[in-house]
Amino acid sequence: IPFFGLTMASGDCENVKIGIIGGTGLESFELFEMNCTKTVNTPYGSPSSELICGTLHGVDCIIIARHGKVHDIMPSDINNRLCFLLFFMCIAFVLCVTSFFLYASSSMCIMWEEGCTLVLATTACGSLRAEYEPTDFAILDQFIDRTTKRDSTFYDGKPGHLKGVCHISMRNPFSEKLRQLLIAACEENGVKHHKTGTAITIEGPRFSTYAESHLYRSWGGSIINMTTVPEVVLAAELGLLYASLALVTDYDCWRDDYEAVSVEHVMQTMAVNKQNALKVIATAVANASKQKWSDDI
Numbered sequence: 001i002p003f004f005g006l007t008m009a010s011g012d013c014e015n016v017k018i019g020i021i022g023g024t025g026l027e028s029f030e031l032f033e034m035n036c037t038k039t040v041n042t043p044y045g046s047p048s049s050e051l052i053c054g055t056l057h058g059v060d061c062i063i064i065a066r067h068g069k070v071h072d073i074m075p076s077d078i079n080n081r082l083c084f085l086l087f088f089m090c091i092a093f094v095l096c097v098t099s100f101f102l103y104a105s106s107s108m109c110i111m112w113e114e115g116c117t118l119v120l121a122t123t124a125c126g127s128l129r130a131e132y133e134p135t136d137f138a139i140l141d142q143f144i145d146r147t148t149k150r151d152s153t154f155y156d157g158k159p160g161h162l163k164g165v166c167h168i169s170m171r172n173p174f175s176e177k178l179r180q181l182l183i184a185a186c187e188e189n190g191v192k193h194h195k196t197g198t199a200i201t202i203e204g205p206r207f208s209t210y211a212e213s214h215l216y217r218s219w220g221g222s223i224i225n226m227t228t229v230p231e232v233v234l235a236a237e238l239g240l241l242y243a244s245l246a247l248v249t250d251y252d253c254w255r256d257d258y259e260a261v262s263v264e265h266v267m268q269t270m271a272v273n274k275q276n277a278l279k280v281i282a283t284a285v286a287n288a289s290k291q292k293w294s295d296d297i
Contacts, residue, residue, distance in 0.1 A: 032056055032063070057286045076149045076203055117293055119235050120178060120284055121244040122277055124270060125199065125225040126207075126252035126261050128217045134269045137276070138197035138223055138246040139182045141174055144216075145229040146202045152230035154237050168236040177296055178243030178288075185283040186245075191276045197222035197246055201229040207261050213254035224252055241296060245280065247273040 032054035039050050052063040125138075132138060155162040179195075186193040200216045202208065204226035208216070216224060223246045235242035249269040253260035 175241035
């Protein structure tokens with residue numbers, strides 16, 4: 001890729017900056033020391049909120065409210081490319097821990113301009129497997145794309161954008177080193193988790209039909225969400241290492257013996273998921289900052 005990843009790879013990546021993209025309830029992060037706010041713009045547009053800058057375990061961090069400060073941006077309408085471009089060359093945590101429809105669809109431009117090399121994402125999700133129980137976490141290793149309306153590449157040829165065609169391998173879409181970092185953080189905090197998972201990413205904002213839910217199960221899906229795609233694809237175009245922590249909130253609607261997914265049910269489950277997610281994130285931030293990443297980029 002004659003652009004993002006190759007330039008970043010020349011650095012030693014010893015000093016990390018962590019970007020956090022938060023859903024409702026995580027517009028500000030209670031574990032942070034808040035320092036300042038920052039307004040930004042890029043060739044791909046503006047983010048859904050101003051950047052909030054702070055520190056966690058002595059590591060510089062940046063927070064963005066993914067769906068806006070009052071949650072008025074649907075998953076389909078989020079500027080998926082923007083945050084990754086601004087956060088490029090640091091570590092980004094993509095957070096969605098308040099309801100099923102607040103998915104981790106993030107704007108990649110911000111990650112690049114602010115200096116990210118790694119992306120650790122969290123995503124609220126429904127379960128497509130009985131063993132993936134509400135309040136469980138899953139460290140994703142595969143995805144199936146069912147989105148239809150989103151910009152999934154930086155190379156669209158528009159004025160000021162990248163030109164040409166960028167073919168990215170998605171055989172192993174998630175960074176194994178980052179996945180292991182998330183697994184270790186779950187284990188350290190005693191959070192029940194699954195070491196693998198296949199995400200079905202749908203367009204939303206509606207939930208699945210009964211027939212769709214069973215179809216996705218027959219495809220081998222583990223969880224269902226609305227944001228892993230195009231995040232993981234855009235991260236690959238930028239040369240970013242990416243991993244995703246899925247926070248299970250419900251059983252979607254495939255189980256006849258379990259209440260179908262609803263916003264109210266999801267909100268209740270997320271009260272538990274949020275606290276566990278904060279602990280896992282804090283541990284992952286501390287441990288990631290001690291790692292050397294230049295050989296992996």
